[in-house]
Amino acid sequence: MGDRTVTAARGVADLSVDWCTDALGAVLEGGRVVDVSTTAVGTGQVADTVRLTLTYDPPSSGPATLVAKVPAADAASRAAARLTRTYEIEASFFRDLAPAAAVRAPRCYDAAYDPVSDDYHVLLEDVAPAEQGDQLAGCPLGDIEDAVDELALLHGPRWGDETLLDIGWLHRTQPQRIDETVALIGQCVAPFLQRFGARLEPATVAVVERFTPRVGAYLHGWPRPWTIIHGDYRADNLLFGGDRVVVVDWQTVGLGPGPFDLAYLLGASVVPDDRRRHERDLVARYVEGVRAHGVQLDDEVAWTEYRRCSFGSLLMAIVAPMLVKQTERGDEMFIAMADRPARQIADLDAESLLAD
Numbered sequence: 001m002g003d004r005t006v007t008a009a010r011g012v013a014d015l016s017v018d019w020c021t022d023a024l025g026a027v028l029e030g031g032r033v034v035d036v037s038t039t040a041v042g043t044g045q046v047a048d049t050v051r052l053t054l055t056y057d058p059p060s061s062g063p064a065t066l067v068a069k070v071p072a073a074d075a076a077s078r079a080a081a082r083l084t085r086t087y088e089i090e091a092s093f094f095r096d097l098a099p100a101a102a103v104r105a106p107r108c109y110d111a112a113y114d115p116v117s118d119d120y121h122v123l124l125e126d127v128a129p130a131e132q133g134d135q136l137a138g139c140p141l142g143d144i145e146d147a148v149d150e151l152a153l154l155h156g157p158r159w160g161d162e163t164l165l166d167i168g169w170l171h172r173t174q175p176q177r178i179d180e181t182v183a184l185i186g187q188c189v190a191p192f193l194q195r196f197g198a199r200l201e202p203a204t205v206a207v208v209e210r211f212t213p214r215v216g217a218y219l220h221g222w223p224r225p226w227t228i229i230h231g232d233y234r235a236d237n238l239l240f241g242g243d244r245v246v247v248v249d250w251q252t253v254g255l256g257p258g259p260f261d262l263a264y265l266l267g268a269s270v271v272p273d274d275r276r277r278h279e280r281d282l283v284a285r286y287v288e289g290v291r292a293h294g295v296q297l298d299d300e301v302a303w304t305e306y307r308r309c310s311f312g313s314l315l316m317a318i319v320a321p322m323l324v325k326q327t328e329r330g331d332e333m334f335i336a337m338a339d340r341p342a343r344q345i346a347d348l349d350a351e352s353l354l355a356d
Helices: 017-028 075-084 086-100 141-158 162-166 175-196 202-220 259-269 272-291 299-322 328-347
Strands: 032-040 047-057 065-071 108-113 120-125 227-229 238-240 254-256
Touching: 017 032, 017 047, 017 108, 017 120, 047 086, 075 086, 086 108, 086 120, 141 227, 141 238, 141 259, 141 272, 175 202, 175 299, 175 328, 202 299, 202 328, 259 272, 259 299, 259 328, 272 299, 272 328, 299 328
Parallel strands: none
Antiparallel strands: 032 047, 047 065, 065 120, 108 120, 227 254
16 A cells, blocks of 8 residues: 555545546556446445446556445445444554454555545455355354454464554543443443344343443453454355455454454354354364464363353444444344344353453
């Protein structure tokens, strides 16, 4: 990306031939984009994602296709993005952390964020024919094992790295910011139950009602050491079919305990019977993966923190649908993201680990 300055995109309409030429910059080595077409891809609800098909002069000066993420056209989704800083976070991840990260994220050709307008873009490698996992159907064991291996590559190299606390956009776990998050969750619980309560399993509703008064203590008590966590590590944000799993949608990346992402993945993206059957083995696989990076992680400590972190997907399911544009698939996904981890919480007796 270098030191070039490309105006942050306001939306898909900004992705013109001139804009693409500027964004690709030195990659073109004097060439230019002469034609671009866009096709919507993905199922994201906070930003708009399109595949760009590009023609160059001279021909083959750059990649034939790219994927661009830009601000959502939907006003509610865009407002939610500003509230949760998702555009700033994703552009910052690709600018500051992705170049040195061991995890397989798409190559980023350009990233920009405007803090005044909240405009942004990330211009990414197109990894087709890799395909998005199926959040609703759940992932098969082989895909989940690959996703666990990739997660260890995200967490292990920066495990306990105190320099991460100096990255302002990444370190959002100060007490005041946690209090703001707790307040937001509290505002979302009632409308969440109003919209979904009749469609949720009764046990899920009961977990939500018991957990809500304890959210503050839960978030303030996140155990250390911390590392870089994805924050929304689930099937819809993983692309399968290539040599490695490709991890996308870095809009929620932050600092936290590594087992958070692991519990989130297994709770939200694996059907409960499969999770119960393979859970211990998958946690052990993750532990071995981070140990390969010199991390000293005890098996039982990892298991306890995995149990403690099993509330993460449930919290996302409560907050996210209240902030973004409502869709039929989105509703089905959020129901699964609540019901499955509620069963996980019960199976693991995770509520016994909560502070009063």
